[in-house]
Amino acid sequence: MKRFLIPLGIFIVLVGFLAVGLKLDPREVPSPLIGKPAPDFNLALLSDPARQLSPADLRGKVWLFNVWASWCAACREEHPLLLDLARQGGVPIYGMDYKDQPSDAQAVLNRYGNPYVETVVDLDGRAGINYGVYGVPETYVIDRGGIIRYKHIGPVTPDVLNKKILPLVKELQK
Amino acid sequence: MRPWMIMLALWLPLTAMADEARPVAADPVLEQRMIKLSEDLRCLVCQNESLAGSRADLAQDLRQEIREQMSAGKSDAQVVDYLTQRYGDFVLYKPPVKPLTWLLWFGPFVLLIGAAGSLYAYIKRRGNRLAEVSLSKEEKRRVEALLGNNGNES
Numbered sequence: 001m002k003r004f005l006i007p008l009g010i011f012i013v014l015v016g017f018l019a020v021g022l023k024l025d026p027r028e029v030p031s032p033l034i035g036k037p038a039p040d041f042n043l044a045l046l047s048d049p050a051r052q053l054s055p056a057d058l059r060g061k062v063w064l065f066n067v068w069a070s071w072c073a074a075c076r077e078e079h080p081l082l083l084d085l086a087r088q089g090g091v092p093i094y095g096m097d098y099k100d101q102p103s104d105a106q107a108v109l110n111r112y113g114n115p116y117v118e119t120v121v122d123l124d125g126r127a128g129i130n131y132g133v134y135g136v137p138e139t140y141v142i143d144r145g146g147i148i149r150y151k152h153i154g155p156v157t158p159d160v161l162n163k164k165i166l167p168l169v170k171e172l173q174k
Numbered sequence: 175m176r177p178w179m180i181m182l183a184l185w186l187p188l189t190a191m192a193d194e195a196r197p198v199a200a201d202p203v204l205e206q207r208m209i210k211l212s213e214d215l216r217c218l219v220c221q222n223e224s225l226a227g228s229r230a231d232l233a234q235d236l237r238q239e240i241r242e243q244m245s246a247g248k249s250d251a252q253v254v255d256y257l258t259q260r261y262g263d264f265v266l267y268k269p270p271v272k273p274l275t276w277l278l279w280f281g282p283f284v285l286l287i288g289a290a291g292s293l294y295a296y297i298k299r300r301g302n303r304l305a306e307v308s309l310s311k312e313e314k315r316r317v318e319a320l321l322g323n324n325g326n327e328s
Contacts, residue, residue: 026221032262099231125235132260134218134232 031132031151038065038142039130043120046095046102046109053094053120055146062172064093064165065140066116066156067128070104072136078155082115085161091169095119098128098136141165143172201245208240211250215257216265224267 033039038055045051066082068075086093095116097105102121109119122128131140132151141150150168152160209226215236217228225233225240236257243253257265269275309317 029218029262029264032259125232129235129239129260132262134261 027135028153029134031148033132033148034151036148038140038146038148039127041120041122041127041130043096043122043127046097046105046119046121049102049121053118055142058092058094058142059146060144062091062144062169063142064091064169065096065131065142066093067096067098067131067133067136067138067140069098069100069136070108071100072098074155075137076112078137078157079112079115081156081158081161083113086115090166091173092117096127096131097121098133099123099125139165141168141172204241204244207250208237208244211253212237212240214267215254216267218261218265225265 040055042052042054045053064085082093085091093116095118097119099122102123105119105121109116120127125133131138135153137155139152139156140148143149149172150164152165156165212225213227215225217223217225217230217233217236219230219232220228223230223233225236239256240253243256248256254266263269269278271279
């Protein structure tokens with residue numbers, strides 16, 4: 001009897017590891033940028049290409065940075081949620097139109113509504129690389145000091161918004 | 175038609191092909207270096223492909239970025255640093271040795287040594303048991319009786 005216990009024990013431990021591994025999402029790569037200053041950029045606004053916006057302009061407030069594109073289907077999924085959030089007005093959302101035609105992006109905002117205070121245009125994806133963007137949509141929480149506090153990859157779900165992003169924003173706004 | 179004209183006609187398409195196969199980058203040495211480095215880097219969009227082999231948009235951008243940094247005189251280590259600062263150690267197919275990855279790097283050796291140890295212990299125990307078994311006089315007699323002819327070949 002005893003000689004079966006050891007293999008059985010090993011097997012159970014192995015199943016435990018595999019079960020946890022199965023639940024992990026390989027797409028969620030921990031970002032090394034958390035706790036670091038938000039990388040700088042100086043990009044033209046979608047609403048007015050003559051004006052530019054830089055993260056330095058947003059010092060002193062907590063803001064969400066949402067990377068999206070008109071060609072990104074998953075972005076449409078989180079769009080209503082972002083609109084809701086913008087309507088509540090708890091936290092400003094700034095967008096970055098990633099590797100996209102500004103006219104296409106504007107068309108999306110005209111059609112589905114605009115949750116963003118401003119959207120900057122990252123035509124060649126350079127600013128995106130600096131933010132470690134590899135799959136749109138991605139959402140960052142940036143604090144008053146311009147430090148990235150949280151990054152969510154993929155569409156924001158009500159669960160993530162209510163359990164992670166909003167509590168963190170409240171905490172940071174204190 | 176003269177033979178030399180035929181030769182020329184056959185040779186002309188070859189030059190056309192040679193023209194098409196021109197290297198993408200202006201500097202083939204740099205391109206080789208870029209490809210060699212990006213073979214060890216992971217494409218984050220299609221995670222089981224290397225940055226060198228992926229056709230994903232981001233991979234192309236990152237290859238371009240590496241190309242530019244290399245032509246600006248950055249070393250391979252600096253380029254890798256640039257990428258890990260943005261995407262984390264996950265971009266490296268060969269993770270760095272640090273306390274967090276000790277289990278990954280040394281775990282297999284620990285398992286190997288453990289397995290070799292227990293195999294050695296098992297063989298030794300089994301050897302001891304086997305050595306104790308030898309035939310008694312009675313058994314020897316029975317063996318001879320069974321084999322017949324006093325154990326000689328018939």
